[in-house]
Amino acid sequence: MWEMAKQRDAYGETLVELGRKRDNIVVLGADLAGSCRLKKFGEEFPERMFNVGIAEQNMTGIAAGLALSGKTVFSSTFAVFATGRAYDQIRQSIAYPELDVKIVATHAGITVGGDGASHQMLEDIALMRVLPNVKVVAPADYNESRKATFAIAEEEGPFYMRMGRSSVPIITEKNDPFELGKATVLREGEDVTLIGTGIMVSECLKAAEMLNKQHDVDAKVLNMSTIKPLDDESIVRSARDTGGIVTAEEHVVSQGMGSGISQVLAESNYHVPMKRVGIPNVFGESGESDELMEKYGLTAEHIVESAHDVLERR
Amino acid sequence: MPTLNGSKVEELEKIARRVRVHIVRSTNEAGSGHPGGSLSATDILTALYFEVMDHKPEEPNWPKRDRLVLSKGHAAPALYGVLAEAGYFPVEELMTLRKLGSRLQGHPHVKTTPGVDASTGSLGQGLSVAAGMALAAKLNREPYRVFAICGDGELQSGQIWEAAMFSSHNNLDNLIVFLDRNNLQIDGSTEKVNSIEPIISKWNSFGWHVLEIEGHDMDEIVDSVERAEEVHGQPTMIIAHTVKGKGVPFMEGSLAFHGKAANDKQLETALEALGEKNGGD
Known part of the structure; x- marks a missing residue:
C-alpha cells in the first residue's frame, strides 16, 4: 500500500543539505550520532559536528x-x-533566552519497541509544549520530516522536533506544501474529523478508509504536524463543519496534542463531542512496534471505535 | 614583579569599592538578593571588565568582544554593578534590581540587560554555555576569549564535570574560568555539605591548566589571566580564594547573607565600612 521509510533518515540527509547551504549550522550528538543519523553530516563537515558523549545536559x-x-x-x-x-538546561539556557537551537529527537514514542519503558518517551510533547518560546513539531512521514527540518532551520528560535525509530508509511507527496503552524487536510469529509500527529496520521487515514467502506461514515483527516502553536483556526473550522473530533497521538493522552486541541475547542463556540486516542498515563514495555500499538490503543481500529463514540454522542 | 602598577591597582580597587556599595544598596532596596556571593566575586569581575576584557559598553553585542558567563548567576548584583560602572546602563538603574518591569532581573538574562552575555541562575549550567561560546570562537577563528565565573558549590553539579571533560577534549584554550572559592554555600561549608576538595587535582585530572590565586588581589587576578593565555591547547581554571561578603565586615564569612539583603540599619553599617559615609571617592 504505502512505501515505508524512516523519518530519521530524512533528517540526516536534510542536515547535510542544510550544511552545504549554510555554514553557520552546527550539529551536536550525544553518543547516538549513528542512531540519530548525524554521521553523514559529520563526514562532510567534521569541523561542525561535535559528539559530546553521554552528556545531554x-x-x-x-x-x-x-x-x-x-x-x-x-x-x-x-x-x-x-x-x-x-x-x-533547555528551560534555563535555551527557552528563556530564546536561542536558535533545534532539539531534534528520534526514538520518541512506544514504537521504540524492545528497549522498553526506559527508552519509550511518551511525555515529551507535554514537557516541551509547556515551555515558553519553544515550538513543537512532529512530522508525519519521511517527506514531512525533510520539509520540517528545512522549515525549523529557516525560522529562528527554539524548536523541539520529534520523530520515531521505525519505518513509517510515506503518506505525503514530495511536493505537498508544508508550513509551520498549519495543519494540512489529507482527506475531506463531513461526518467527523480525525486529527493525527506524527506516525498516527497514517493510522487516521486507514481509519477514515475503514469508516467509509464499513460504516458509511465520511471522515475528514487533518495532519497536525505542528503541535505548538496549534492551528486553532483549522481545528475550530473542522469542529464547526464536521461536528465531532477524534485526536490521535503516540504519546500519553493526558497532556499531549489532544489535550491542546481540547483546550482550543473548550474556548471556541463549537463544543462538539471529542475523543482522544493515545496512551493512558502509564509506562510502556518491551515488544514489537505493532504489538505495542495494538496493546496501547494506537491502531486505526481504535480510532474507528473512538469515531463511533463521538458520532453516538452528537 | 607586579603585572599592574600601583596606580592601576588603586583605580581598580576604587571601582570595586563602588561596586560593593551598589551591591549592598541595590539588594537592600530590593529587599532580597545574594550580597555574600556578590561581594566575593566583585574584585574578579572588576579586574576583568576594567583591565582584562576587550569589550565596548557602547556596543554591547560587538561580535569580537570577550564574553563573560556568570555561572553563579545569583551574583548578578555584582555583575550589574560592574556593567553600570562600565557604562552599559545608568548607575541609577541599579536601584530597580528585582523590581517589576526592571531590566535587572534577579538573575542575569541576556535578553533584558545590556552587557549580559548569557542567561544563568540554575546552577551548574554556565560552564557548558561558556564552552559553547569558546567552541564558536574556534570555529570562526576569532581571537576573542570566554570567561566564566563559577561558584564553589556549583562543583557539586554533574554538568560542571561534563563541561570540564568537553572543554579539555576540545582544547578550548580560549576558555578561562574563575572559581569563586569562598567556601560557603547556602546550607553551610562546601566541605560539610558535600566536599569538593581536592579541587586542584580534580581539574588537573580533567585536563585543565590550574592556577591558584588570592581572589581579592587585583594584581594576582590580572596576572593569572596572562598566565592562562600562555597555555595552548588547554582551558584554564583559576581557583580564586575569596571571602564571602568581602568588604562588609559583618557579612564576611557569614552564611546569613548568602541569600538575604541588609536591612536599613545594617545598610548604614555596611556603607560606613565601605567608606561611603565619608563621601567615598
Missing part, C-alpha cells in the same frame, strides 16, 4: 553557547534524554 548548554555566538544548532539524541534528562 552539557550538550544542551554547548548548544546555547554556540547559538549565543551566531550558530544555528541542531542538537540530537533520543527523545527521552533530549527532553527529560536536559529539561532544566
Whole structure:
C-alpha cells in the first residue's frame, strides 16, 4: 500500500543539505550520532559536528553557547534524554533566552519497541509544549520530516522536533506544501474529523478508509504536524463543519496534542463531542512496534471505535 | 614583579569599592538578593571588565568582544554593578534590581540587560554555555576569549564535570574560568555539605591548566589571566580564594547573607565600612 521509510533518515540527509547551504549550522550528538543519523553530516563537515558523549545536559548548554555566538544548532539524541534528562538546561539556557537551537529527537514514542519503558518517551510533547518560546513539531512521514527540518532551520528560535525509530508509511507527496503552524487536510469529509500527529496520521487515514467502506461514515483527516502553536483556526473550522473530533497521538493522552486541541475547542463556540486516542498515563514495555500499538490503543481500529463514540454522542 | 602598577591597582580597587556599595544598596532596596556571593566575586569581575576584557559598553553585542558567563548567576548584583560602572546602563538603574518591569532581573538574562552575555541562575549550567561560546570562537577563528565565573558549590553539579571533560577534549584554550572559592554555600561549608576538595587535582585530572590565586588581589587576578593565555591547547581554571561578603565586615564569612539583603540599619553599617559615609571617592 504505502512505501515505508524512516523519518530519521530524512533528517540526516536534510542536515547535510542544510550544511552545504549554510555554514553557520552546527550539529551536536550525544553518543547516538549513528542512531540519530548525524554521521553523514559529520563526514562532510567534521569541523561542525561535535559528539559530546553521554552528556545531554552539557550538550544542551554547548548548544546555547554556540547559538549565543551566531550558530544555528541542531542538537540530537533520543527523545527521552533530549527532553527529560536536559529539561532544566533547555528551560534555563535555551527557552528563556530564546536561542536558535533545534532539539531534534528520534526514538520518541512506544514504537521504540524492545528497549522498553526506559527508552519509550511518551511525555515529551507535554514537557516541551509547556515551555515558553519553544515550538513543537512532529512530522508525519519521511517527506514531512525533510520539509520540517528545512522549515525549523529557516525560522529562528527554539524548536523541539520529534520523530520515531521505525519505518513509517510515506503518506505525503514530495511536493505537498508544508508550513509551520498549519495543519494540512489529507482527506475531506463531513461526518467527523480525525486529527493525527506524527506516525498516527497514517493510522487516521486507514481509519477514515475503514469508516467509509464499513460504516458509511465520511471522515475528514487533518495532519497536525505542528503541535505548538496549534492551528486553532483549522481545528475550530473542522469542529464547526464536521461536528465531532477524534485526536490521535503516540504519546500519553493526558497532556499531549489532544489535550491542546481540547483546550482550543473548550474556548471556541463549537463544543462538539471529542475523543482522544493515545496512551493512558502509564509506562510502556518491551515488544514489537505493532504489538505495542495494538496493546496501547494506537491502531486505526481504535480510532474507528473512538469515531463511533463521538458520532453516538452528537 | 607586579603585572599592574600601583596606580592601576588603586583605580581598580576604587571601582570595586563602588561596586560593593551598589551591591549592598541595590539588594537592600530590593529587599532580597545574594550580597555574600556578590561581594566575593566583585574584585574578579572588576579586574576583568576594567583591565582584562576587550569589550565596548557602547556596543554591547560587538561580535569580537570577550564574553563573560556568570555561572553563579545569583551574583548578578555584582555583575550589574560592574556593567553600570562600565557604562552599559545608568548607575541609577541599579536601584530597580528585582523590581517589576526592571531590566535587572534577579538573575542575569541576556535578553533584558545590556552587557549580559548569557542567561544563568540554575546552577551548574554556565560552564557548558561558556564552552559553547569558546567552541564558536574556534570555529570562526576569532581571537576573542570566554570567561566564566563559577561558584564553589556549583562543583557539586554533574554538568560542571561534563563541561570540564568537553572543554579539555576540545582544547578550548580560549576558555578561562574563575572559581569563586569562598567556601560557603547556602546550607553551610562546601566541605560539610558535600566536599569538593581536592579541587586542584580534580581539574588537573580533567585536563585543565590550574592556577591558584588570592581572589581579592587585583594584581594576582590580572596576572593569572596572562598566565592562562600562555597555555595552548588547554582551558584554564583559576581557583580564586575569596571571602564571602568581602568588604562588609559583618557579612564576611557569614552564611546569613548568602541569600538575604541588609536591612536599613545594617545598610548604614555596611556603607560606613565601605567608606561611603565619608563621601567615598
